[in-house]
Amino acid sequence: MSLNRGADRPPFTREDVEHGGAMVHLMALVIENARLQEEQARRIRELTALNRRLEEAQVQLMQSEKMAAIGQLAAGVAHEINNPVGYIRSNLGALGEYLQALLGLAGRAEEALGALPPEHPARRAWAEACAAADLDFLREDAPQLLAQCGEGVERVGRIVRDLKEFSHVDEAQWQEADLLQGLASTLNIVHNELKYRAEVVRELQPLPPVRCIPSQVNQVLMNLLVNAAQAMEEDRRGTITLRSGSEGPWVWLEVEDTGCGIPRERLGRIFDPFFTTKPVGKGTGLGLALSARIAQRHGGRIEVESTPGRGSRFRLWLPREGPPPEAEGEAEAAAPGARPVEA
Ligand SMILES: Nc1ncnc2c1ncn2[C@@H]1O[C@H](COP(=O)(O)OP(=O)(O)OP(=O)(O)O)[C@@H](O)[C@H]1O
Ligand SMILES: [Mg+2]
Incomplete structure (x- = not known):
């Protein structure tokens, strides 16, 4: 910077020079200050980003622990229960045949003894034994009991299959999946949570296969x-x-409820990690944060509409073809619950 004075004016005095020096000093301070402020803003940006990453990592950790626990439980349950269910099923089949054989024998004995005179001691003894054992009731009730046991075993078998299907114990990988099948098994898993609170109405249209990590999509559905x-x-x-x-290239699944709804000013926060309005122990505020992340990593999104006092509607949109190929690796590696079960 230079300061010149016209030739027609007196030269700078000592005082002028001192003033000039002070001004230069002041400007240097202002410039330094601006630089520091910029530096500070940059640091704040860095720290905010770091903080967000830390929060994300924490969410992922908590959720993948949760999923690992569910997945391991599913794998353990499936393994432990499948075996006894298998032999109970086959024994029940054999028992049914034995029962038929025994009842057939009893019928034959009855026929043979029926040919004897009514006062014949063998016929009387048989009649007494039948009455004592309540044979008529046994004939009617035993096959029914066996049939019920059979139904019970089938139900247990289905629950095990659902657990396996839900957590995709065998393959936590990208694949073409039937989302409605995933929804059905997820519904069975949360059946207990739903049955006293709501009636579930299905207005489902068939969907084409969707490229996704099914265990993660099931997790979103479970959260919703x-x-x-x-x-x-x-x-x-x-x-x-x-x-x-x-x-077109999109499929969607929607969960609508007639619950309390979400006030407008809260709508913007429900996808934030740890945002919850539920009491401690009931909600961690991770469900939607994680669901949104899973949707995003699948190249999709979650839409929400809500009217306080009337209910809410959450819609999960997914591209049929999955995300672009380079994003798949990222989702698999980073999404919590991608590998929930190493059982
Ligand atoms: N269907 C809904 N109806 C009304 N409010 C909802 C609904 N879904 C979410 N919310 C609101 O959004 C908040 C965040 O939901 P989110 O699923 O992320 O966490 P959470 O259910 O509280 O806990 P978590 O799912 O971790 O057990 C809830 O606490 C609730 O206030
Ligand atoms: Mg939740």
Whole structure:
């Protein structure tokens, strides 16, 4: 910087020079200050980003621990229960045949003894034995009991299959999946949570296969279903309506509830990690944060519409073809619950 004075004016005085020096010093300070401020803003940006990454890592850790626990439980249950269920099923089949044989024998004995005179001691003894054993009742009840046991065993078998299907114990990989099948098994898993709070209405349209990591999509559905159930008033059973559809390259699944709804000013926060309005122990505020992340990593999104006092509607959109190839690796590696079960 230079300061010149016209030739027609007196030269700078000592005082002028001192003033000039002070001004230069002041400007240097201002410049330094601006630089420091910029530096500070950059650091704040860095720290905010770091903080966000830390929060994400924490969410992932907590959720993958949760999923690992569920997945391991599923794998353990499937393994432990499958074996006894297998032999109970086959023994029940054999028992049914034995029972038929025994009842057939009893019928034959009855026929043979029926040919004897009514006062014949053998016939009387048989009649007494039959009465004591309540043979008529046994004939009617035993096959029914066996049939019920058979149904029970089939049900246990189905639950085990659902658990396996839900957590995809065998393959936590990208694959072409039937989302409605995933929804059905997820519904069975959360059945207990839903049954007292809501009636589930299915208005489902068939969907084409979707490229996804099924265990993760099931997890999103589970979070949406449990939220819907938890949104119901304590003493009034509501309705949860499930819908599906496809539009061009997209498919969608929707969970609508007749619960408490979400006030407008809260809508912007529900996907934030740790945002919850539920009491301690009931909600961690991770369900939607994680669901949104899973949707995003699948190249999709979650839409929400809500009317306080009337209910909410969450819609999961996914591209049929999955995300672009380079994003798949990232989702697999980074998404919590991608490998929930190393059982
Ligand atoms: N269907 C819904 N109806 C009304 N409010 C909802 C619904 N779904 C989510 N919310 C609101 O969004 C908040 C965040 O939901 P989110 O699933 O992320 O966490 P959470 O259910 O509280 O806990 P978590 O899912 O971790 O057990 C909830 O606490 C609730 O206030
Ligand atoms: Mg939740």
